[in-house]
Ligand SMILES: [Ca+2]
């Protein structure tokens with residue numbers, strides 16, 4: 001049996017082109033859009049494998065036959081399809097395996113309909129493991145969309161994302177400890193990246209809006225080529241805004257690879273910040289105009305003071321000590337050492353208010369949600385929640 005894994009095949013494309021004309025003549029839209037619930041991307045569905053019912057949209061990649069095997073030609077059954085946020089996806093880790101139960105096989109099985117590879121599909125069902133892999137089972141609705149040609153764009157469709165109001169439904173109207181707890185439950189559902197994947201993510205999340213070949217460095221504000229990442233002089237590397245020694249979480253998959261607080265920064269500026277707490281004052285930092293540092297603290301430039309604060313507040317709520325990582329909390333000290341604490345909270349709250357979220361920060365939050373982790377920073381979406389929790 002041909003167990004070829006994910007590869008492109010030119011003959012397959014030619015056959016697909018011929019069969020497509022038949023598909024167009026007999027539309028396969030079987031139900032109307034199911035439920036009023038928001039539609040998830042594949043990234044979000046992979047982050048929410050908790051048995052919930054959800055509607056997910058993605059591109060059909062092939063037929064899963066084992067945990068890490070997806071056939072892209074030579075299909076053997078109509079019983080399952082693998083879908084992804086990008087039509088050209090090749091990593092099974094970024095695919096959702098969708099069970100195709102009997103009622104849907106004649107319309108959506110790849111053995112019967114090999115031309116469906118590359119088509120966009122929307123399915124409603126239970127988010128739970130399938131083939132020991134992120135899955136959607138027992139579909140109650142399936143439909144095709146997106147036209148007959150896969151979008152050349154690598155971006156998922158903005159319309160396929162949950163609106164912040166639906167995302168935060170369980171937190172709405174709460175305050176204090178109840179709000180903290182509701183937000184923690186919402187944002188801890190996420191895809192976790194490897195430290196290597198963080199490079200790729202930052203090139204997307206921190207892209208210079210004026211130059212897509214560049215990223216913008218957090219403290220220095222410099223726009224710099226995405227490809228100059230590394231450890232050399234004037235390279236950019238991965239700055240942990242919540243310094244990783246504060247809780248000693250390192251760079252294993254977890255808080256040390258959570259891109260909500262990881263940012264591109266010049267190697268020497270990253271070093272100048274080191275693991276210091278945040279506070280005002282000190283002397284000017286070389287290569288980072290507007291930043292200051294002294295023996296025990298670092299002050300970011302005005303334009304990102306609020307960004308820094310919201311990243312720290314995110315970390316406080318995301319990490320509550322219940323999933324094998326330390327309970328991270330901001331406090332008012334600048335002598336926290338290795339404790340899972342970061343200061344100074346009073347300054348961070350003031351910075352949060354003087355520098356509210358801007359378009360760059362909002363886009364970044366949205367990209368992390370849609371494309372990388374499937375979770376959001378609540379303080380970018382709802383700045384008022386900082387005072388609702390910390391007074
Ligand atoms: Ca800002």
Ligand SMILES: [Ca+2]
Pocket residue numbers: 315316317318319320321327328329
């Ligand atoms: Ca915490």
